[in-house]
Amino acid sequence: MKIGILGTGMISEQFVSAAQEISEIECVAVFNRSQEKADLFKAKYHLAQAFADYEQLLDQQLIDTVYVGLPNSLHYAYAKQAAEHGLNIIIEKPFVSNIQEFDELIRITEERQVKVVEVTRVLSLPNYQVIGEHLSEIGKISLIFLSYCQYSRKYNALLEGGTPNVFSSDFSGGALMDLGVYNIHFIIGLFGIWDKLSYIAKKRDNEVDLSGILLMEYPDFIVSASQSKNSFCDNQIIIQGEKGTISVPGIPSKLDHVYLSDKDQKTLISVEQSRNNFYYALSDILHVFHDDQLYQARLAHSRLVMLTLDQARASAGIVFKADRSDR
Ligand SMILES: NC(=O)c1ccc[n+]([C@@H]2O[C@H](COP(=O)([O-])OP(=O)(O)OC[C@H]3O[C@@H](n4cnc5c(N)ncnc54)[C@H](OP(=O)(O)O)[C@@H]3O)[C@@H](O)[C@H]2O)c1
Missing domain, CATH: 3.40.50.720 (NAD(P)-binding Rossmann-like Domain)
Structure with missing residues (x-):
């Protein structure tokens, strides 16, 4: 290539x-x-x-x-x-x-x-596979929390009156598009499309979102996904089931350590991810390019993620220049 x-x-x-x-x-x-x-x-x-x-x-x-x-x-x-x-x-x-x-x-x-x-960075991580393989062990899932919140190094420029691309509606920016997209890849890749969705966001000058909570309702469980570009957070993922919990300290695009717990014990189930996440993403992209079935599946996945981003923005009233026919 x-x-x-x-x-x-x-x-x-x-x-x-x-x-x-x-x-x-x-x-x-x-x-x-x-x-x-x-x-x-x-x-x-x-x-x-x-x-x-x-x-x-x-x-x-x-x-x-x-x-x-x-x-x-x-x-x-x-x-x-x-x-x-x-x-x-x-x-x-x-x-x-x-x-x-x-x-x-x-x-x-x-x-x-x-x-x-x-480039999804989430789907290709070895420990994403591990999470998928252990889901059945925690029983019927009721709640999932995940967060990708990170105080942006460009936020100070915004506070000083500038408009970095990542905070601009002209450039399709905001917390959801920049960080929330990882949360959405993580959830859609494991569970497919939700039934109902709403996004509550705090917006900059009523334009793009600086932080927000996305609620995705599935038939049996609810997902709460937080994304923020103006706060620090000890990010985590918690998948709660009737028999146990899968938890990850950190963001969905790293997944270095994954734990499986029940009322008696907490076990590390992750494998060692010795490469950086971009290396895994690129190796995966090569496979996707070479396998037509995988390619169609990945396109379908990306389309669901795009639909979710659109619906979430509609729910929070976030409109981009790209959405307007007169742009
Ligand atoms: N930054 C990250 O950590 C990160 C991580 C994962 C994914 N991404 C994704 O990577 C993409 C780029 O993000 P970024 O934060 O790197 O963006 P950025 O810093 O705003 O710009 C990246 C590049 O795009 C060029 N560019 C900016 N405006 C342009 C224009 N109007 N016409 C032509 N080129 C233009 C910039 O050129 P100049 O140098 O001339 O401005 C720069 O080389 C985004 O889609 C983002 O979601 C970024």
Whole structure:
């Protein structure tokens, strides 16, 4: 797989570092709107080419896949252009801004016979598998709590009057899109689609959410998922059943330690995850690209996540520029 990296932020750096450990992946080129930044990235990671003109990168036939490490609202347009040039796409979470963009992008990829896979980080973790395998041991589930709350290093810039992309409705930002999406991947991957949903959020200037609680109601149990970009939290996951509990100290995209407890004992059931989560995510993405059935299943999963994000935003009155037809 010969990859062109779109964007030179921290996440693109992590992508290239993880990709360099996988022999099937070769990062060949980078795009940034500034040639200077693209050149610096190219030099740092020993890539072959650097572009400030996206069309030029797509026209060169240097790559077969793009990695979209750009702000959320740009995922759709950059991915669409790549698909139209016959390239596969690895797309950062959240997939795109809304379900309309999702369906249109999938339509185009099918027409051009290319594939698009989301970097989920949750589904590929070995301990996510472990949790799935032990669920039946805790009996009928009644409640699930999980949280991904993290005081953002960009929050101070917001307080000082700036609008970092991650807090901008123009860039499809907010706590749900940035952090809540991991909670949703975790839950949808294990339990599928909910029956009812509501999202209560504290919003910035009545725009994007800074923090909020998402309630997902399933036939037998309720999920409470917290996400926040303006508070510190000792994050945890707790899955409560009639016979026991599965608990994880931490966020759904790490899952380093998983415990199974009942009234008598608490047992560590996790395996050692010796690689970083991006390495697992990339190895998984390679499998998904190579297996059509897995690819369709993953697309269906990503679509449910996108639907959940849309419904949650509708419930809390969060509207993005991308949602408006006059954008
Ligand atoms: N940051 C993380 O830890 C993290 C973790 C997981 C996933 N992600 C996902 O990765 C994606 C990028 O997030 P981020 O926080 O890294 O975003 P970001 O810092 O705002 O921007 C990332 C890259 O996009 C470029 N960019 C920004 N606005 C642009 C525009 N209008 N046109 C073209 N390029 C533009 C930036 O270029 P400049 O340098 O020129 O501004 C930068 O190279 C998001 O979808 C996010 O959900 C991020």
